Amino acid sequence: MASKRIFDSISNLAGEIGKTTSNTSRKVVDNMTNLDKQKMNEMRENITDSTQQLVEKASLKVKEGANKTTKAVSNVMxxxxxxxxxxxxxxxxxxxxxxxxxxxxxxxxxxxxxxxxxxxxxxxxxxxxxxxxxxxxxxxxxxxxxxxxxxxxxxxxxxxxxxxxxxxxxxxxxxxxxxxxxxxxxxxxxxxxxxxxxxxxxxxxxxxxxxxxxxxxxxxxxxxxxxxxxxxxxxxxxxxxxxxxxxxxxxxxxxxxxxxxxxxxxxxxxxxxxxxxxxxxxxxxxxxxxxxxxxxxxxxxxxxxxxxxxxxxxxxxxxxxxxxxxxxxxxxxxxxxxxxxxxxxxx
Incomplete structure (x- = not known):
């Protein structure tokens, strides 16, 4: 009987340890996922901002170039x-x-x-x-x-x-x-x-x-x-x-x-x-x-x-x-x- 109680106690302890480990792992994974999502969002925002800046710069250059070309053609024609x-x-x-x-x-x-x-x-x-x-x-x-x-x-x-x-x-x-x-x-x-x-x-x-x-x-x-x-x-x-x-x-x-x-x-x-x-x-x-x-x-x-x-x-x-x-x-x-x-x- 004593050995059975000990076995049950060990089994219960193992179960608790398993649950604790599982919960901890899940929390770690969740934290890592949240961290990855945060980083991904930050990266996405950075890429979007950078792209927008490049587009704005490119548009400005094109506009400046078009104005120069238009003026040059007008002057010649x-x-x-x-x-x-x-x-x-x-x-x-x-x-x-x-x-x-x-x-x-x-x-x-x-x-x-x-x-x-x-x-x-x-x-x-x-x-x-x-x-x-x-x-x-x-x-x-x-x-x-x-x-x-x-x-x-x-x-x-x-x-x-x-x-x-x-x-x-x-x-x-x-x-x-x-x-x-x-x-x-x-x-x-x-x-x-x-x-x-x-x-x-x-x-x-x-x-x-x-x-x-x-x-x-x-x-x-x-x-x-x-x-x-x-x-x-x-x-x-x-x-x-x-x-x-x-x-x-x-x-x-x-x-x-x-x-x-x-x-x-x-x-x-x-x-x-x-x-x-x-x-x-x-x-x-x-x-x-x-x-x-x-x-x-x-x-x-x-x-x-x-x-x-x-x-x-x-x-x-x-x-x-x-x-x-x-x-x-x-x-x-x-x-x-x-x-x-x-x-x-x-x-």
Whole structure:
């Protein structure tokens, strides 16, 4: 009996020791877990704080860099000195690039010499291709070849040139834009001449380009990009030229008369568009030097539709088609009187 009591006592003592050990172990584990959780929370908070600080610093650097780049690009691109970047700046930059300005006589002669005798070519130069009897179908063939050639040139060079980045973009963007729009202006001049427009004065005089020329080219680029009313305004210009409107009246209409409000709204549209594209990195991906091979592809895709819109507009005007019937929208521009008649308000 005594031995049994001793055994029971030992068993009870062992049980108590087991419970005590188990409780102690659990407390130790719980303490260690709590300690680990505390450390993990501290580490998480430290990582979060550090990450936030890095992000804030990086954002500040990016913002500072963007501001510097924006300012640098603005300073370079504001070539007319009016304090803003607009399509006139781009046209002036592009026209200064060698090879952008097209001489009408030389172009028409080189285009037609393979297919027409000298007397037809001389008539086309003296008047226009339609007057010389060159059919609309034939003119369209030449126009398509022009678009194809200029498109291949701009996209080919896009793919061939290098791809600088970072702050180098401030130096390359103006050249890229001048090149891209330079080829558009080359195509524009050629299409204008094929469809009956007289010589466009693209010569620089005393570091300035003729305002009338800049405004005609602005309208053409507006047609290319689908700017509202640019198409009607350009057709009205063609109608006036086909009707023999005096040069001074035409100049007045383009610079401060009936056509000028459309030129101004077109320039404003381009100002918004270009500000977004230049300073949000569009030209980094879509323009020749910066975009590299990718830029070549995007340029190739975007160039032809723009030129096709201008071609479609020029195909049926009084200059290219003697049987052209002016629309109400065209007639809304009374260039000879120097006023916009009432129905222009509904455009």
């Amino acid at each position: 504001d070539v007319n000195g009016d304090g803003q970047v607009d399509i006139e700046d781009v046209i002036i930059m592009a026209l200064k690039v060698p090879g952008v300005c097209i001489k009408r006589d030389d172009f028409l002669r080189s285009e037609f010499m393979k297919d027409y005798p000298p007397e037809v070519i001389n008539d086309a130069i003296a008047f226009n291709p339609a007057h010389a009897g060159i059919t609309p179908k034939e003119i369209e063939k030449y126009a398509n070849e022009v678009i194809k050639y200029e498109r291949n040139c701009v996209s080919g060079i896009s793919a061939a040139l290098s791809t600088p980045g970072g702050f180098a973009m401030a130096a390359t963007i103006p050249a890229d834009i001048a090149q891209y729009y330079g080829y558009m202006l080359r195509a524009t001049q050629k299409l204008l001449y094929l469809y009956g427009f007289p010589e466009i004065d693209v010569s620089e005089k005393s570091k300035k380009f003729d305002t009338e020329t800049l405004n005609i080219l602005t309208l053409c680029l507006g047609v290319m990009f689908g700017v509202a009313n640019a198409n009607n305004a350009l057709k009205a210009v063609a109608k006036a030229l086909g009707s023999g409107v005096q040069k001074q009246l035409m100049k007045k209409a383009l610079t401060k008369g009936t056509i000028y409000p459309i030129v101004k709204s077109t320039a404003k549209w381009f100002g918004v568009k270009m500000t977004k594209e230049v300073f949000t990195g569009f030209f980094k991906h879509a323009i020749p030097v910066v975009g590299g091979v990718i830029g070549g592809g995007l340029t190739y895709i975007s160039f032809k539709p723009c030129c096709d819109k201008l071609k479609a507009s020029l195909e049926d005007t009084l200059l290219s088609n003697p049987k052209h019937e002016a629309t109400n929208e065209e007639n809304a521009f009374d260039i000879e009187e120097g006023i916009i008649i009432e129905n222009c308000e509904s455009l």
